[in-house]
Amino acid sequence: MNVRLYLLQRATGAIMVPLVLAHLGVIYYATRVGLSAAEILARTRGSIGWAAFYGLFVLAAATHGAIGVRTIASEWAGVRGGKLDLLMWAFGLALVVLGLRAMAAVLLP
Protein backbone atom coordinates (compact mmCIF):
# COMPACT_ATOMS: atom_id res chain seq x y z
CA MET A 1 0.00 0.00 0.00
CA ASN A 2 1.40 3.41 -0.91
CA VAL A 3 1.20 6.49 1.31
CA ARG A 4 -1.81 7.93 -0.54
CA LEU A 5 -3.86 4.76 -0.11
CA TYR A 6 -2.75 4.47 3.52
CA LEU A 7 -3.89 8.03 4.31
CA LEU A 8 -7.13 7.56 2.37
CA GLN A 9 -7.83 4.37 4.31
CA ARG A 10 -7.30 6.11 7.65
CA ALA A 11 -9.20 9.28 6.65
CA THR A 12 -12.26 7.37 5.39
CA GLY A 13 -12.14 5.21 8.53
CA ALA A 14 -12.10 8.31 10.77
CA ILE A 15 -14.93 9.93 8.78
CA MET A 16 -17.04 6.79 9.20
CA VAL A 17 -16.77 6.58 13.02
CA PRO A 18 -19.62 9.10 13.62
CA LEU A 19 -21.49 7.80 10.55
CA VAL A 20 -21.43 4.21 11.88
CA LEU A 21 -22.55 5.41 15.33
CA ALA A 22 -25.48 7.25 13.70
CA HIS A 23 -26.22 4.20 11.51
CA LEU A 24 -26.32 1.96 14.58
CA GLY A 25 -28.66 4.48 16.23
CA VAL A 26 -30.98 4.34 13.20
CA ILE A 27 -30.82 0.52 13.23
CA TYR A 28 -31.88 0.41 16.91
CA TYR A 29 -34.60 3.02 16.37
CA ALA A 30 -35.98 1.35 13.24
CA THR A 31 -35.93 -2.07 14.89
CA ARG A 32 -37.91 -0.70 17.84
CA VAL A 33 -40.66 0.82 15.70
CA GLY A 34 -40.71 -2.18 13.33
CA LEU A 35 -39.31 -2.15 9.82
CA SER A 36 -41.60 -1.43 6.90
CA ALA A 37 -40.94 0.01 3.46
CA ALA A 38 -43.42 2.81 4.14
CA GLU A 39 -41.63 3.80 7.38
CA ILE A 40 -38.17 3.70 5.77
CA LEU A 41 -39.22 5.63 2.66
CA ALA A 42 -41.22 8.21 4.66
CA ARG A 43 -38.04 9.01 6.57
CA THR A 44 -35.68 9.11 3.59
CA ARG A 45 -37.57 10.22 0.45
CA GLY A 46 -36.84 13.80 -0.51
CA SER A 47 -34.57 14.38 2.49
CA ILE A 48 -31.46 16.40 1.66
CA GLY A 49 -30.01 15.60 5.09
CA TRP A 50 -30.24 11.84 4.61
CA ALA A 51 -28.96 12.21 1.02
CA ALA A 52 -25.86 14.00 2.31
CA PHE A 53 -25.42 11.46 5.13
CA TYR A 54 -25.75 8.38 2.92
CA GLY A 55 -23.83 9.97 0.03
CA LEU A 56 -20.81 10.55 2.27
CA PHE A 57 -21.26 7.11 3.84
CA VAL A 58 -21.39 5.30 0.47
CA LEU A 59 -18.30 7.07 -0.89
CA ALA A 60 -16.30 6.58 2.33
CA ALA A 61 -17.33 2.91 2.68
CA ALA A 62 -16.59 2.16 -0.99
CA THR A 63 -13.14 3.76 -0.74
CA HIS A 64 -12.35 2.18 2.62
CA GLY A 65 -13.61 -1.26 1.56
CA ALA A 66 -11.81 -1.24 -1.79
CA ILE A 67 -8.46 -0.37 -0.18
CA GLY A 68 -9.05 -3.00 2.53
CA VAL A 69 -9.83 -5.68 -0.06
CA ARG A 70 -6.67 -4.65 -1.96
CA THR A 71 -4.56 -5.09 1.19
CA ILE A 72 -6.04 -8.51 1.97
CA ALA A 73 -5.70 -9.71 -1.64
CA SER A 74 -2.06 -8.66 -1.57
CA GLU A 75 -1.12 -10.09 1.83
CA TRP A 76 -3.23 -13.26 1.87
CA ALA A 77 -3.71 -14.17 -1.79
CA GLY A 78 -0.42 -12.87 -3.18
CA VAL A 79 -2.11 -10.75 -5.85
CA ARG A 80 0.36 -8.23 -7.29
CA GLY A 81 0.74 -5.31 -9.70
CA GLY A 82 -1.97 -4.35 -12.15
CA LYS A 83 -4.34 -7.12 -11.03
CA LEU A 84 -4.28 -5.71 -7.52
CA ASP A 85 -5.22 -2.21 -8.68
CA LEU A 86 -7.84 -3.61 -11.06
CA LEU A 87 -9.42 -5.53 -8.16
CA MET A 88 -9.45 -2.42 -5.96
CA TRP A 89 -10.99 -0.20 -8.63
CA ALA A 90 -13.53 -2.82 -9.74
CA PHE A 91 -14.67 -3.49 -6.18
CA GLY A 92 -14.74 0.20 -5.25
CA LEU A 93 -16.64 1.28 -8.36
CA ALA A 94 -19.11 -1.61 -7.98
CA LEU A 95 -19.80 -0.44 -4.41
CA VAL A 96 -20.25 3.18 -5.56
CA VAL A 97 -22.66 2.16 -8.35
CA LEU A 98 -24.68 -0.18 -6.10
CA GLY A 99 -24.62 2.34 -3.26
CA LEU A 100 -25.82 5.24 -5.42
CA ARG A 101 -28.52 2.99 -6.90
CA ALA A 102 -29.67 2.09 -3.37
CA MET A 103 -29.65 5.79 -2.46
CA ALA A 104 -31.74 6.64 -5.52
CA ALA A 105 -34.20 3.91 -4.53
CA VAL A 106 -34.80 5.23 -1.03
CA LEU A 107 -34.18 8.96 -1.47
CA LEU A 108 -35.77 10.04 -4.73
CA PRO A 109 -39.38 11.14 -4.24
Next chain:
Amino acid sequence: MKSHTTAHRKSGLWIAAMVHRLSGLALACFLPLHFLALGLAIDGEAQLDRFLAWTTNPLVKLAETILVFLLTVHMLGGVRVLLIENLPWREGYKQLAAAAIAAAALAAIAFLVRAA
Protein backbone atom coordinates in the same frame (compact mmCIF):
# COMPACT_ATOMS: atom_id res chain seq x y z
CA MET B 1 11.11 -22.86 14.81
CA LYS B 2 7.42 -23.07 14.16
CA SER B 3 6.57 -22.06 17.73
CA HIS B 4 8.81 -19.01 17.26
CA THR B 5 7.01 -17.88 14.11
CA THR B 6 3.52 -18.33 15.54
CA ALA B 7 4.15 -17.16 19.12
CA HIS B 8 2.78 -13.69 18.31
CA ARG B 9 -0.61 -15.24 17.61
CA LYS B 10 -1.16 -15.61 21.35
CA SER B 11 -0.91 -11.83 21.75
CA GLY B 12 -4.18 -10.04 22.44
CA LEU B 13 -3.16 -7.29 20.02
CA TRP B 14 -2.56 -9.82 17.21
CA ILE B 15 -5.99 -11.30 17.87
CA ALA B 16 -7.47 -7.77 17.83
CA ALA B 17 -5.81 -7.09 14.46
CA MET B 18 -7.12 -10.39 13.08
CA VAL B 19 -10.65 -9.67 14.35
CA HIS B 20 -10.41 -6.25 12.66
CA ARG B 21 -9.33 -7.79 9.36
CA LEU B 22 -11.88 -10.62 9.34
CA SER B 23 -14.73 -8.31 10.36
CA GLY B 24 -13.72 -5.90 7.59
CA LEU B 25 -13.65 -8.73 5.03
CA ALA B 26 -17.08 -9.93 6.14
CA LEU B 27 -18.50 -6.38 5.93
CA ALA B 28 -16.98 -5.98 2.44
CA CYS B 29 -18.80 -9.16 1.38
CA PHE B 30 -22.07 -7.99 2.96
CA LEU B 31 -22.10 -4.41 1.68
CA PRO B 32 -23.02 -5.17 -1.98
CA LEU B 33 -25.91 -7.35 -0.73
CA HIS B 34 -27.06 -4.55 1.59
CA PHE B 35 -27.11 -2.08 -1.32
CA LEU B 36 -28.93 -4.58 -3.56
CA ALA B 37 -31.59 -5.10 -0.86
CA LEU B 38 -32.19 -1.34 -0.47
CA GLY B 39 -32.24 -1.03 -4.26
CA LEU B 40 -35.37 -3.19 -4.30
CA ALA B 41 -37.30 0.00 -3.49
CA ILE B 42 -36.65 1.12 -7.09
CA ASP B 43 -39.39 -1.30 -8.15
CA GLY B 44 -41.78 0.03 -5.50
CA GLU B 45 -42.59 -0.37 -1.81
CA ALA B 46 -44.11 -3.82 -2.27
CA GLN B 47 -40.78 -5.34 -3.38
CA LEU B 48 -38.98 -3.91 -0.35
CA ASP B 49 -41.79 -5.02 1.98
CA ARG B 50 -41.52 -8.60 0.65
CA PHE B 51 -37.82 -8.54 1.46
CA LEU B 52 -38.45 -7.04 4.93
CA ALA B 53 -41.00 -9.78 5.63
CA TRP B 54 -38.28 -12.34 4.85
CA THR B 55 -35.96 -10.65 7.39
CA THR B 56 -38.34 -11.54 10.24
CA ASN B 57 -37.04 -15.12 9.96
CA PRO B 58 -35.12 -15.95 13.20
CA LEU B 59 -32.08 -17.09 11.23
CA VAL B 60 -31.97 -13.74 9.42
CA LYS B 61 -32.30 -11.96 12.79
CA LEU B 62 -29.33 -13.98 14.01
CA ALA B 63 -27.35 -13.03 10.89
CA GLU B 64 -28.30 -9.35 11.45
CA THR B 65 -27.12 -9.62 15.06
CA ILE B 66 -23.78 -10.96 13.86
CA LEU B 67 -23.58 -8.07 11.37
CA VAL B 68 -24.22 -5.51 14.14
CA PHE B 69 -21.39 -7.17 16.11
CA LEU B 70 -19.07 -7.10 13.07
CA LEU B 71 -19.85 -3.44 12.31
CA THR B 72 -19.34 -2.36 15.92
CA VAL B 73 -16.17 -4.38 16.46
CA HIS B 74 -14.70 -3.14 13.16
CA MET B 75 -15.46 0.49 14.02
CA LEU B 76 -13.98 0.18 17.52
CA GLY B 77 -11.00 -1.74 16.11
CA GLY B 78 -10.50 1.11 13.66
CA VAL B 79 -10.57 3.67 16.48
CA ARG B 80 -7.93 1.53 18.22
CA VAL B 81 -5.74 1.63 15.09
CA LEU B 82 -6.12 5.42 14.80
CA LEU B 83 -5.22 5.86 18.50
CA ILE B 84 -2.18 3.59 18.27
CA GLU B 85 -0.88 5.27 15.12
CA ASN B 86 -1.48 8.86 16.19
CA LEU B 87 -0.92 8.94 19.95
CA PRO B 88 1.97 7.79 22.13
CA TRP B 89 1.75 4.11 23.17
CA ARG B 90 -0.15 3.45 26.39
CA GLU B 91 -0.32 0.20 28.29
CA GLY B 92 -4.11 0.43 28.39
CA TYR B 93 -4.38 -0.25 24.63
CA LYS B 94 -4.36 -4.00 25.24
CA GLN B 95 -7.32 -3.70 27.59
CA LEU B 96 -8.95 -1.36 25.07
CA ALA B 97 -8.85 -4.12 22.44
CA ALA B 98 -10.65 -6.52 24.78
CA ALA B 99 -13.12 -3.77 25.77
CA ALA B 100 -13.88 -3.15 22.07
CA ILE B 101 -14.86 -6.79 21.55
CA ALA B 102 -16.96 -6.74 24.73
CA ALA B 103 -18.70 -3.50 23.69
CA ALA B 104 -19.46 -4.94 20.24
CA ALA B 105 -20.92 -8.06 21.82
CA LEU B 106 -23.13 -5.89 24.07
CA ALA B 107 -24.29 -3.84 21.06
CA ALA B 108 -25.17 -7.04 19.20
CA ILE B 109 -27.04 -8.49 22.19
CA ALA B 110 -28.94 -5.22 22.64
CA PHE B 111 -29.98 -5.43 18.97
CA LEU B 112 -31.08 -9.04 19.35
CA VAL B 113 -33.18 -8.20 22.42
CA ARG B 114 -34.92 -5.36 20.55
CA ALA B 115 -35.39 -7.34 17.34
CA ALA B 116 -36.65 -10.55 18.96
